[in-house]
Amino acid sequence: MPVPDLFLAMMKEEWRMHSTIFGSLGFALFPAVVAVFAFLGSLTLPLFADVLPYDAVALLAHILFLLMGVMVGSFGLMGREFMNRRFGQASLVAYASRSLPVSERRIFGAFLVKDTVYYILLYVLPFAAGFAAATPFIGLEPGLGLLAFVSLALAFLFGLSVVCFLSTLYARSVALLAGTAAVLAVLALTVFQLGAITVSAVLPPYAFFLDPKVEPLAISLLLVLVPAAISVLFVTVDYPDRTKRFANSLDPLAERLRALGSAHFIAKDALDLLRSEGGAGKVIFSFLFPLGLVWVCLRVLIRFIPGIDPLVVFSALLGVISATIYNWLTEFDSFTSYAFLPVEVSEVIDAKLKSYGVANLLPLAVLVLAAATSGGAGTFFPALAAFASVSAYTLAVTVYLTGLHPNVMLYHASVFLRYLLAISPALLLSRGRTKWQAWEMPGY
Amino acid sequence: MxxxxxxxxxxxxxxxxxxxxxxxxxxxxxxxxxxxxxxxxxxxxxxxxxxxxxxxxxxxxxxxxxxxxxxxxxxxxxxxxGIIPEQETPPSFLTAEEYLRFVARIRSLDNVDERCDRWFDLLEFGDKRDVLCKDLSRGTRQKLMFSQAFLHEPRxxxxxxxxxxxxxxxxxxxxxxxxxxxxxxxxxxxxxxxxxxxxxxxxxxxxxxxxxxxxxxxxxxxxxxxxxxxxxxxxxxxxxxxx
Structure with missing residues (x-):
């Protein structure tokens, strides 16, 4: 089966999967919502220009799309789970490798191309179009819209290809992944310690947006193509070839969590997370990795915005990102499996919230670590308050809008719009709060 | 009567x-x-x-x-x-025994060990009790679904x-x-x-x-x-x- 045919079949499947869930109109409107949001957001840029310069907004947008690439990649590509979960259950094309002579490499290649085209059409193009439509009203060159489309697409693909690369390493060998991660961490730390960290070094697509020359474009393309090519060439998809056996852990774990109530549900959530492919690695991919990027980028961002407290801003973003833990907690449940038992939906959601509370010890530890290493002890408690309130608020919005199905419902145009409208004021409030703290600090 | x-x-x-x-x-x-x-x-x-x-x-x-x-x-x-839905599978990442214990807790049952053992013996799948549900064959999953439906001895x-x-x-x-x-x-x-x-x-x-x-x-x-x-x-x- 030629790759173009695979690609077309996957595109149709992806569209039909989403449109079946949300209705064709509901899903077709999703890019329109993104475009309108980008247009309206761009119109407000002059209002905030003295606090948030255009360059800083551009950097935030590139970080956002980088993270989207990471999310899309890590969501679909969890090493061995790639074929079983993503393809095996959700995509008929997956069966091509089982019933027809189509190699996994070919399927994976088509999958990458499909994700590239599909999500650029879904996210990047509407965002850039909304921004381009606003440029005449805010005194910017209309050509910036096209430039933004290219550089944001590169940022998205950078995130996607890096995650594909890491997941291929993981599928080959956990030790190889750990070794690579360690080398990258040491390199990053060394560069950071030397003070050689620059915007271009962190995010070449952003550098291309600021200065559209061949060099940053070439670096960006290399950062996209090389990891993607390696991941396709060395992809391996292990079908389950051994039976996993575990002693009963549900009861002992539930016993330890008894004080929380709904302990057996929380214990089940924990076992789902730990035993599903990737184990704790999922958290690294979808949580710690984006957070690390946010932290590094914030260190750059503070150069543009005087008076900002990076720890408090980081803690607010930490709160938003930590709410995605709820997506993981609902990822492995088939809720029809509760429908025939004497359990209320509200009871399951209640247990999920408790699981979320327990899982939030991880972002809390990250916050403590960030405060300790950045010398931000003085603002730790405001940062803690910002983290806790944003995390709780974002979770409440997610649960209210998506119930037990955040992984699919957030793609519904009206749900996503309400989500954005609900979350954005909280972040703005958090930013304003940061400014207030800065003004009150003597000597700032 | x-x-x-x-x-x-x-x-x-x-x-x-x-x-x-x-x-x-x-x-x-x-x-x-x-x-x-x-x-x-x-x-x-x-x-x-x-x-x-x-x-x-x-x-x-x-x-x-x-x-x-x-x-x-x-x-x-x-x-x-007791209910056995069509084409329903037990949770992927619990073992067969953990799933029965999970159902037993939801139904607030006592003597859980005896109840589980009885069904593993009756339907002859005790050797699969520590296997993750996702790794069970379809037939064994159906046995497990059968067991959960009768675990509380419904009328x-x-x-x-x-x-x-x-x-x-x-x-x-x-x-x-x-x-x-x-x-x-x-x-x-x-x-x-x-x-x-x-x-x-x-x-x-x-x-x-x-x-x-x-x-x-x-x-x-x-x-x-x-x-x-x-x-x-x-x-x-x-x-x-x-x-």
Whole structure:
């Protein structure tokens, strides 16, 4: 089966999967919502220009799309789970490798191309179009819209290809992944310690947006193509070839969590997370990795915005990102499996919230670590308050809008719009709060 | 002392948009009966079981199960009865034993060890108790679903396609178990499109097609009249389709 045919079949499947869930109109409107949001957001840029310069907004947008690439990649590509979960259950094309002579490499290649085209059409193009439509009203060159489309697409693909690369390493060998991660961490730390960290070094697509020359474009393309090519060439998809056996852990774990109530549900959530492919690695991919990027980028961002407290801003973003833990907690449940038992939906959601509370010890530890290493002890408690309130608020919005199905419902145009409208004021409030703290600090 | 009605369906109707999945169906199932609801694929069998167990609210009509209104007290109904849904699989990342213990905790059962051991022994899958559900064969998953439905020793079981995915040996064991269960005072309502199963173990049958109940009656009356279930079923369904 030629790759173009695979690609077309996957595109149709992806569209039909989403449109079946949300209705064709509901899903077709999703890019329109993104475009309108980008247009309206761009119109407000002059209002905030003295606090948030255009360059800083551009950097935030590139970080956002980088993270989207990471999310899309890590969501679909969890090493061995790639074929079983993503393809095996959700995509008929997956069966091509089982019933027809189509190699996994070919399927994976088509999958990458499909994700590239599909999500650029879904996210990047509407965002850039909304921004381009606003440029005449805010005194910017209309050509910036096209430039933004290219550089944001590169940022998205950078995130996607890096995650594909890491997941291929993981599928080959956990030790190889750990070794690579360690080398990258040491390199990053060394560069950071030397003070050689620059915007271009962190995010070449952003550098291309600021200065559209061949060099940053070439670096960006290399950062996209090389990891993607390696991941396709060395992809391996292990079908389950051994039976996993575990002693009963549900009861002992539930016993330890008894004080929380709904302990057996929380214990089940924990076992789902730990035993599903990737184990704790999922958290690294979808949580710690984006957070690390946010932290590094914030260190750059503070150069543009005087008076900002990076720890408090980081803690607010930490709160938003930590709410995605709820997506993981609902990822492995088939809720029809509760429908025939004497359990209320509200009871399951209640247990999920408790699981979320327990899982939030991880972002809390990250916050403590960030405060300790950045010398931000003085603002730790405001940062803690910002983290806790944003995390709780974002979770409440997610649960209210998506119930037990955040992984699919957030793609519904009206749900996503309400989500954005609900979350954005909280972040703005958090930013304003940061400014207030800065003004009150003597000597700032 | 009168006969106890375990299920009373009164003009049950379920519409999905323009499609009427179940159309004004009324019947009763009495205690100690093994009732088989027969029908082709898509005839409304699964929707009927979902309404009887409060998983789906009827558009009109009502269903009382063990004296409880299934629409008003679905949790109460599901607490009393045992249910095996069609094509439902247990949670992927629990082992077989953990899943039974999970269900036992939801149902607040005691003597969990004994209950689990009994079903592992009866359905002969004790060697799989520590295997993740996602790694179990379809047949073993069905055994597990069977076990969870009877773990609390319900007096009424509602089963959607009871023998699906089971090998012939286990099919025999399940059929024998269901007969023993009914002889011991239990009641079974099950749906199937495999007529041989109904012919072998049912006391009473209902035949549903296009959401309408075309027939309900004692199986022995049919046998007594010299008719085979298969020809009776085909005549009814084809006649309804041509009507």
């Amino acid at each position: 009168g006969v106890r009605q375990m299920i009373e369906a009164d003009s049950l109707t379920k519409e999905y948009g323009n499609v009427t999945a179940v159309n004004r169906v009324s019947f009763t199932v009495t205690e100690g009966e093994l009732f088989g609801l027969l029908g082709p694929n898509g005839s409304g069998k699964t929707t009927m079981i979902r309404m009887l167990t409060g998983q789906v609210r009827p558009t009109s009509g009502s269903a009382r199960v063990m004296g409880l209104d299934a629409a008003k007290d679905p949790i109460g109904v599901r607490g009393l009865v 009424l079981a509602l089963i959607d396609e009871p023998l699906i995915n089971l090998d012939p040996i286990m099919q025999r064991a399940v059929k024998d178990f269901l007969r023993e269960y009914v002889q011991g005072g239990g009641t079974v309502f099950f749906s199937t499109h495999i007529l041989e199963i109904a012919e072998e173990i049912c006391d009473r049958i209902g035949i549903i097609h296009n959401g309408r109940l075309l027939h309900a009656g004692q199986l022995e009356d049919l046998v007594g009249s010299g008719r085979h279930l298969e020809s009776f079923f085909l005549d009814l369904v084809r006649g309804d389709a041509g009507a």
